[in-house]
Amino acid sequence: MNQADSLEHDAISQKAKIQSSLKMAVDTLFPRPILGQILNELNTLFPELNIQLHETTLSRCAELLEDGTVDVGIASLIPRGYTGRLATTIELYAVAHLSHPLLQQKDLQLKALEPYKQIVIRDGGFRSNTNSGWLGSTSRITVSSLSEAVSCVKQQLGFAWLPFWVLQLPENKDLAQLPLQNGLIRTVALQTVVRQTETEDHFIKELGRVMDNFIVKLNKYQSRCE
Known part of the structure; x- marks a missing residue:
């Protein structure tokens, strides 16, 4: 050659x-x-x-x-x-562990979530920092991925806005959608x-x-x- x-x-x-x-x-x-x-x-x-x-x-x-x-x-x-x-389009629901006190209430308003710790997924970007979704809680745990957020909720560390498909997974039967008034969701x-x-x-x-x-x-x- x-x-x-x-x-x-x-x-x-x-x-x-x-x-x-x-x-x-x-x-x-x-x-x-x-x-x-x-x-x-x-x-x-x-x-x-x-x-x-x-x-x-x-x-x-x-x-x-x-x-x-x-x-x-x-x-x-x-x-x-x-x-x-x-x-x-992904629909996000406020989700908590079945034993979370918020699940004992009915027709919750967003304001009722404020005293409880929220699990938030941080923006992974290096050049910007975008907040997304409801951040009304007085205290938060910020994580890097959806799987980490789910893990925190399962450990009863707080509630999070999670995709509905997560609730359909067999391993997440201990999680439930919070009964927000008018079925509030994020899209x-x-x-x-x-x-x-x-x-x-x-x-x-x-x-x-x-x-x-x-x-x-x-x-x-x-x-x-x-």
């Missing part, structure tokens, strides 16, 4: 390596059962694919897209100048965003098709949970 052929071979090999790696950032609120199905589908379609998965909160996904760290993001906040497609819209420099890549387009199919499954899953 001459030098020109060798360079061409190296270039093709390098391109193959790039295309066999997918970097994703997924918001901590996105239903993990559905994410598992997406990853299984990708494994079936692309057995040699190396996936780097980043769990993010709030503005962190936008930063990873801007920095070129990830190719695809699913998050509530996206970078300026980007467009996204609605993946799903978060999650969008699927592709890093702009990758939009023409055939591999990324194929991934988009897979994710679009799972959006349909996700909406059906959400309907079953409600």
